[in-house]
Amino acid sequence: MLISAPASGQGKTTVTAALAYYHRQQGLRVRVFKTGPDFIDPQILAYACGQPVYQLDLWMMGEAHCRELLFLAAGEADLILIEGVMGLFDGDSSSADLAQALAVPVAAVIDAQGMAQTFAAVAFGLAHYRPQLAFVGVIANKVGSAGHARLLQEALPADMPLLAAMSRDEAVGLPSRHLGLWQAEEIGDLDARLARAAELLNSFTPCLLPEPVAFANVSTNPPPRLLQGKRIAVARDAAFSFLYQANLDCLQAMGAELVFFSPLVDGKLPEADSVYLPGGYPELHLQTLADNVPMKQALIDHHLAGKAIYAECGGFLYLLESLTDKDGHQAAMVGLLAGKAVMQTKLANLGMHSLQLELGEIRGHSFHFSKLDTALKPIAVSTAQRSFGHGEGFFRSGSLQASYLHLYFSYNPQLAAGFFSGLQSD
Template sequence: MSKISNLLIAATSSGSGKTTLTLGLLRALKNRQLEVQPFKCGPDYIDTKYHDLASHGHSINLDLFLSSPDHVKQLYAKHSASKDVCVTEGVMGLFDGYDRMQGSSAQIAELLDIPVVLVINAKSMAYSAAAMLYGFKNFYKNIDVVGVVFNFVGSESHYHFLKEACKDVGIEPLGYLPKQADIEIPSRHLGLSLDKEFCFDHFADKVASFIEKHIDINRLLEITKQERPVVSLADKKITNKNLKNAVAYDEAFNFFYYENIEYLKELGDVTFFSPLWDKELPKADFIYLPGGYPELHLSALSENKSMHESIRNYIENGGKLLAECGGMMYLCSSITDKDGNVYPMVDVLKQNATMQQMRLKLGYRSLSYNGQNIKGHEFHYSKIANAENSISIAKIYNAKGIEVDAKLFRYKNLIAGYTHIYWAQLDLLSLFE
């Protein structure tokens, strides 16, 4: 059986630099002409977009709240089948899950038997790193922490102390990243920035060069080499129904799980369209309006009246449409920006979305609807200004099973809400029954 390098880049806490290391490593491996497959622990749909840009591939979410262990194993084996290297970016700290370790990077590493490479923020730290490394190596024996990369290192002599800590703990030091402002990723209010002004290719190549200089990539690939995962039988057989599926995809709408789109391809054809620039919907049996950054394109979205009319006609005539977060906001009567300016929208949902007095709503969601337990994730700053006038068709709970005030709306065959649903294991069409 052939071998493949598998590694999970984890951290002691958020902000340690695992995303920067992951992106630079993905680009460095691509520049070496290696076939690399990126993965992301957890529900994040923005980090995966950066993975796509860095690797010129498709990053896959591995999430044990949204999906079953068998589904995660199937995804990992399927997408790694023809690759040379698999790089999985962790979420938060290594052991941080939605309930203790549940849903954590460590749980993914254990399930898939992936070697772990730690990233540690070493600013203002020397030999004390030994105690931290010892704890992360020995806290949970069912995972294998094989190496460490230190970030924000002040000098070569600083790194010498850190290497001594590694030696005494038995974890291999793989290099360090000095503090350098121009390899830090700019941020926006909703996760990482996807601004056009941010030249990602130039940034990725710069970080890749930086990592090639400071990290022993050859050794990293050597100590993480394993037997290639075996592709098992698919956990769900989907029957092709020859459906025509249309997915909104442009600067305003682009947050979706790759595997959801793969599911639609199993149902039939998938066409992409732009609510920003196209004048009408394509012919379709099912429309998907994902989340994104509609608040950054309010004028253009509001002015495209012919698309509004096309969507209204589709819905009024019984067309099936699922809208999530930003897609749901677009279907409201209006969206108010943070300065109080009101922009008319599609006006199918008789409610108003607003960016004023922004407060973060974040977390896993379980939706009890139509006899199904639907899993998803919520991450937004906007709100529905007159939500008290709208009735939810589902009971919605957080990861602890506590009911939350989120809602799922329905009008004819339109289903809409703030939750980003993971439907790769669902009977999607049964939602509309």
């Protein structure tokens, strides 16, 4: 089932993680997906279910690919949970659009603090706003007492079950910062929080699940083996952790061998043909990155050897001459790209993007708080899906390619392979 809500901040991630953790404890094989281009919530959800979490987005990925991922998961799982994004009907490719297209039943998490019968009115509105949507019940979050839970349940229509009533407990809340929740590895007591949240799911009523659904067999063509024999060094640590598991799968499906390294602690690169620097939080590790001179020099040497480097968002910032955090602390970065970036307190760009390069279109998203100052001329500028967004420049310097965009490789594997296959023209 897809876990949605009337709005952000209702507790979707906590409840989805609690459901995954609880049913895993019951011996079920649980797989979890996240609606939209999110990197942080999936880390929490992966910890809860014990399996990698994949994204589902109709526009960025295409419906056939979303169907294929669900079908493959259904072959190995007893329970599939999909965490929605924002409110149920929010956005051009909303949680409701996804659920309807993929024939997934929807449950809504509603923060019940300060509500009694109005809880049922909100639930009724969500269930009937789009009659063709398979709405299977509600989950009450932050319930104050058994009596409160009874009031909520009695107010619901007879055909709308209360799937769970989760007791209010601030100890299960998940801390957040400017790009969203903290990363899973930063929450030292995450296991205790999830165990407590799973316990709270059954505080007042038994936790219920909807009837099973079936997914049709969908199989897309495997990508060409364009990276056969290539070894790609992928940065992965607390500063660079915004990675789609599907991107890693795509690179491996094209024949690449992946090795991982940490720009924070490693003094050299692994032996590799190309380097992948994903997004993350370099601004939170500014001095550590600046002080790791051997790693910066290793990246410069890699580039001078004509080997490929592909960088996204935080990885892109790391390759600039300097980065300044929101408190005004500036530090020297790798310096392979002329320019500097400064973190702001307000969002600089957010939304889905289409990028057109020599080998066609690829899609992804932008989400950053930094402002770029550079004299570099982009080889292409992305097109924002939303009218209030603005295009992001895509930069190339020899075999180095970089931008703010987080791209979804499976949308155009041939194009993505070019990020890692070697020397490019300026």
